[in-house]
Amino acid sequence: MTNPSGSYGDEPLVTVSVSGDDGSGNAGSYRIKAPAGASASSTRWIMPGETVDIGDLSIERGFFYVGDFRRARPGPVDACVVDTGAQVAQEGANPAADIGILPPAYTTLSAEERRTYLEWLASPRRKSDIHTRYLFLHLFGFERRVLLDGAAGRVSEAEYGEMTRELQRMLNLDADYSWQRHVRNLLEIIGLMTARTGKVYDQAPPNGSATGYQVPLNVRVAFGQAALDNHPVPAGWALAWVKLDPMMIRRAAVTRCPDEFDRVFVRRYRERFHEGMLVPVNRTRLNVLPQPAFKALQNVPLPGFLLGLPDVAAVTGPRNRLQLLMNESADALGAFSRYLGRNPEAYGSLEATLMLPPDVWPDATRDAIAALAAEVSGATRLTTFGALLSRFKVMGTLTRDKLASFNAALAQAGIAVEPDVRLGARTPKPDDAVALFVAPATSALAHTDDAYVVATLMVDLAAAVARADGAASAAEIALIEREIAAWSHLEPLQQTRLKARNLVQLQQAVSGAGLKKKLEPLPAAVKQAIACFLVQTANADGTVSREEVKLLEKIYRMLDLDPQRLYIDLHQGASAASGSGGVRAAGARRVAGAVKTGKVPKAGAHDARSTNEGFVLDTARIAALQQETARVSAILADVFVEEQPAVAVEASNAQDAVEPDEPEEVAPAPGALLGLDDAHSTFLRLLVSRPAWTRAELADAAADLELMLDGAIEQVNEASLDHWDEPLTDGDDPVEINQDLAQRLAA
Incomplete structure (x- = not known):
């Protein structure tokens, strides 16, 4: 043809x-x-x-x-x-x-x-x-x-x-x-x-890396045309300049993680310049020379649209602004880049991904989160921590800081996790239950206060009572959820999280470690309200088991309540639920007596008329329980308004675990190193005292200084990078100390 x-x-x-x-x-x-x-x-x-x-x-x-x-x-x-x-x-x-x-x-x-x-x-x-x-x-x-x-x-x-x-x-x-x-x-x-009939800056920008000794011709033409037209330079052409200009200073992140750098740079460019940077028209004209290898074509005239353009590469203003933005983008990827430098095989793993800003995460991770959000949208999903992590590429054990970042990223997708380490929860083990539920899409932490912490204690204790005899009944679960819904002093999101917490606690034993210490500061009225709530829970299915009584006795002692009072409370709770006389009142007395002697009717009774087989909830009982719930809630609300309990909240706001706040600019204290505060200066001095540390040793040292280990190492390394352009430490376990920098510090 x-x-x-x-x-x-x-x-x-x-x-x-x-x-x-x-x-x-x-x-x-x-x-x-x-x-x-x-x-x-x-x-x-x-x-x-x-x-x-x-x-x-x-x-x-x-x-x-x-x-x-x-x-x-x-x-x-x-x-x-x-x-x-x-x-x-x-x-x-x-x-x-x-x-x-x-x-x-x-x-x-x-x-x-x-x-x-x-x-x-x-x-x-x-x-x-x-x-x-x-x-x-x-x-x-x-x-x-x-x-x-x-x-x-x-x-x-x-x-x-x-x-x-x-x-x-x-x-x-x-x-x-x-x-x-x-x-x-x-x-x-x-x-x-x-582009002879249009504009070069409207075409797709080139990709690649810098070669030669000047900005490629098509990039300079695009910038020159944008300057003449007073047109904003599109983000793609700005990115092409920073990647193809051999005069630009590029940090390791630009070449080590190019895809992530491109996304961060484009996002920051648009945040800073919106539609694009405006470039002034300078005096130097652009000399468009094709420079062909074929000598006979070297003097061929150029089309008119390539003539008379300003050469933006001849001025420093636009280049300096792009250099600054490139540095900021590389800084945002600093931790990610250094991690890949030590662990190149970790690219795409959750550990590496968690070091990235969430909006530049890999597509595979984004897809996994989107699929999870779709599953959670219908109802609260109960799973195990190990099963949750198996949906993502996890190479090892997540540190607490990385898990906090992971939870924050899920929160941005509208997925809340319970328990959440950002709210002070311990790091789950692979077999531990976790609940996922829908929440407003935000990376901000849920509001927590003393009232919420007391409510978590009540839910934990109620779940322990409900499952004391092996498994919680539907009636017990329903009562706890009704109680949570009636706590009007809590925000709706707090109530939703408490219901999720209840499902988690019903799946596994509640740890009693430190429980007495948490309950001690509570006012007497709150302790009594908690006791009343727990008795309701035990009575909810009409049967109080021997195991439930044993646990309630232990809790009463923690609440500084007389364990003998438990039997009166159980009797009154059963009476309130059964009515004021007749067969049910008599049955309640017999149950109380049986509880006291250890002979308790077994759960699962079906005949409400047989007092020897326990109690069965009916409409009157439900109404009575709802009235009791409202009474307890009123007591709690009054206490929270009139007297805030001095409850020690465990890291109720763990935002520092996700992204450390910028330190205030204050004059360095005497003895401060590299601009660090006292605690981190002490930690730095300790680091350079040895050539290497095991992670366990450093964890102890950080705990003594009340520092989070990963955060402390990161802050020290950032200070080292600012001063010497090299991190002080390398490796995870053992953590090796850069001896050249240690000698500089000593000098």
């Missing part, structure tokens, strides 16, 4: 025939030969899909010129044209041998060298098959097509696209610097030519 766009005006096509599918059904190959009497040369650009036969060789891959110069003298720009009238040998020359001609031209090649070149054109065109000078001869054809035919408007956008793809493939055929530079230059020119 012939390509009309490849013709030169009215040049006759009398000596070259090109085959293809022209729609007539006459597809086939035609040998190129000069008819007798040819009086003028013919030059044609061959595109892929067209077949050219020269001697016994068929060439189908296109991207070269053919012509016949037996009756016409070739001009300087015809060095790249395959002369169909030139002699071709039956055997080629050594393809790896240097043809020794600068610049090479097809007509000056020997017959054997022409054979070698044509065989390469007919092959898949790999570098291993031919010397670099043959590659340049082939490149000359591309340059002529772009700079002559393209400038004259004879090349379509589709053809530019095909040439771009072929040149990108050819770029890595040879590592020779000159070859790569000229191919890249031509790709830039093609990019500019495709």
